[in-house]
Amino acid sequence: MDIRFDGRVAIVTGSGVGLGRSHALGLAARGAKVVINDLGASTDGQGSDASAAAKVVDEIRAAGGEAIAHGADVSNEAQVADMVEQTMKKWGRVDVLVNNAGILRDKTFAKMTMDDFRKVVDVHLMGSAVCCHAVWQIMRDQKYGRIVLTSSASGLYGNFGQSNYGAAKAAMMGLMNVLHLEGGRDNIRVNTLAPTAATRMTESLMPPEALELLQPETITPGLLYLVSENAPSRVILGAGAGCFAATRVYETEGVMLEGDANTPEGVAAVFDEIQNPEGQKELTDAFQQTRKYAKKAADAKGLK
Ligand code: NAD
Numbered sequence: 001m002d003i004r005f006d007g008r009v010a011i012v013t014g015s016g017v018g019l020g021r022s023h024a025l026g027l028a029a030r031g032a033k034v035v036i037n038d039l040g041a042s043t044d045g046q047g048s049d050a051s052a053a054a055k056v057v058d059e060i061r062a063a064g065g066e067a068i069a070h071g072a073d074v075s076n077e078a079q080v081a082d083m084v085e086q087t088m089k090k091w092g093r094v095d096v097l098v099n100n101a102g103i104l105r106d107k108t109f110a111k112m113t114m115d116d117f118r119k120v121v122d123v124h125l126m127g128s129a130v131c132c133h134a135v136w137q138i139m140r141d142q143k144y145g146r147i148v149l150t151s152s153a154s155g156l157y158g159n160f161g162q163s164n165y166g167a168a169k170a171a172m173m174g175l176m177n178v179l180h181l182e183g184g185r186d187n188i189r190v191n192t193l194a195p196t197a198a199t200r201m202t203e204s205l206m207p208p209e210a211l212e213l214l215q216p217e218t219i220t221p222g223l224l225y226l227v228s229e230n231a232p233s234r235v236i237l238g239a240g241a242g243c244f245a246a247t248r249v250y251e252t253e254g255v256m257l258e259g260d261a262n263t264p265e266g267v268a269a270v271f272d273e274i275q276n277p278e279g280q281k282e283l284t285d286a287f288q289q290t291r292k293y294a295k296k297a298a299d300a301k302g303l304k
Contacts, residue, residue, distance in 0.1 A: 003030065003224060003225065005027055005030045005031045005032035005095075006030075006031035008032045008033070008095040009034075009035075009091045009093050009094050009095050009096070010027045010035065010094075010095065010096035010098065010227070011034075011035040011037060011087060011096070011097050011098070011131070012024040012027065012035065013038075013074050013097075013099055013101035013127070014037065015034075015037060015056060015098075016036065016038030016040055016051075016055070017199070019150075019195055020100040020101065021056050021216070022220045023220050023224075024056055024060070025059065025060065026217075027096065027224065028065035029063065032095075032096065033065075033090075034066070035067070035086075035087050036057050036060075036067055036070070037053070037069075037071075038052055038053035038071065039071055039101070040071065041073075041103060042103075043104055043200055044104060044105050045103035045120075045123060048073075050069065050071050053070070053071065057069045068086070068090060070083040070086060074101045074127030074128070074130060076130070077134075081134055084135055093142055094138050094142075094145075095139075095142070095144055095145065095146060096147075097132065097145070097148070098150075099127065099132070099147070100148075100150045102201070103120060103124075104120070104165055104201060105120050105165075106161045107161060108160070109163045112163060116164060118164075119164075120165050121164060121167065124165070124169060124171075125168045125172075125175070128149050128172065129175065132149075135147075139186065139188045140183075140186040140188065143186050144187050144188075145183065145186070146189055147183075147188065147189070148191050148192065148223060148227055149191075150172065150194075151170070151172040151192045151193065151194045152165065152194055152195075153194055153196060154166045154169055155169025155170035155172065156194055172192050173236060176190050176192045181285060183233075189231045189233035191227075191231065191232065191236070192236040192237070193237050193239060194236055194239070195216075195239050196238075197214050197216045197240060198213075198214040198215055198216070199216060214240055214241050215241075218239075222237050222239040223239075236248070248282050249282065249283075250277070250280040251280060251282075251283050252276055252277060252279070252280045253278070253279040254274065255270045255274050256299075258297075
């Protein structure tokens with residue numbers, strides 16, 4: 001069955017260029033009405049320019065689609081509230097939110113100013129939280145919502161010189177995990193995309209042959225699936241060059257150290273066993289961990 005978005009309204013943040021532009025064009029080509037949000041900032045988050053968003057709107061309209069532009073800074077609650085209000089006035093609903101806007105301020109942690117740390121967290125983490133919050137009640141009332149957060153391999157796995165960006169991008173997983181639990185009963189599904197693409201953000205970091213393979217359009221099919229009617233929820237989808245993979249967090253079976261054995265030396269002695277991946281499991285809410293430890297302790301003590 002074709003994946004379509006007819007009658008659906010989507011907001012894509014940071015969609016004047018790069019990945020966001022590709023996602024917005026992909027949604028519009030399959031019938032969605034799209035809000036092209038873009039502050040038009042430089043890669044390090046300076047300045048603003050409405051022209052890129054206007055160009056994407058023109059492209060969508062020229063192809064027979066429907067789109068409007070909005071220049072909200074995603075980290076500014078009042079501006080985002082205005083964007084959502086304009087969207088509701090125009091189309092009366094918000095079905096899809098793609099949190100994609102982003103910036104970089106790379107420095108080693110030794111040289112990082114806290115202003116640069118805070119700014120990156122503001123745009124990625126607070127920007128995503130602000131946008132999710134602004135559409136949350138609308139999606140709850142509609143009993144329909146599809147949200148994607150944009151993470152990065154830097155957050156999931158680490159990257160030298162990106163403590164601010166890595167921390168903000170890893171936070172997407174935490175936000176997704178909780179919104180997934182809270183949104184499920186109202187048919188709000190929340191997923192995370194971890195892309196790697198040739199955009200202005202990465203053009204100086206990779207050789208031309210790699211950039212050629214990593215076009216944003218190779219990632220957008222994964223994004224479209226994550227915001228579709230039959231989307232999964234709580235998935236972290238890695239995507240690049242047409243390759244898609246899932247990232248998961250597992251917890252090992254664990255080792256119980258009772259009474260006198262529960263010492264730092266005791267932990268050191270069983271550390272290899274603690275890390276043994278055999279039998280590891282993906283936990284899907286916080287209390288699964290608490291229950292697991294309490295049960296192990298109770299079993300060790302012979303309690304029911
Ligand atoms: P890009 O620089 O090409 O596009 C980012 C867009 O976000 C720009 O249009 C910019 O104006 C907009 N933006 C920046 N700050 C904003 C704000 N406060 N409010 C609204 N819009 C704002 O970058 P891209 O490579 O297309 O990245 C898109 C997303 O994907 C980002 O979240 C980025 O961190 C993430 N990502 C990209 C890669 C990659 O390889 N390109 C890898 C991992 C994650």
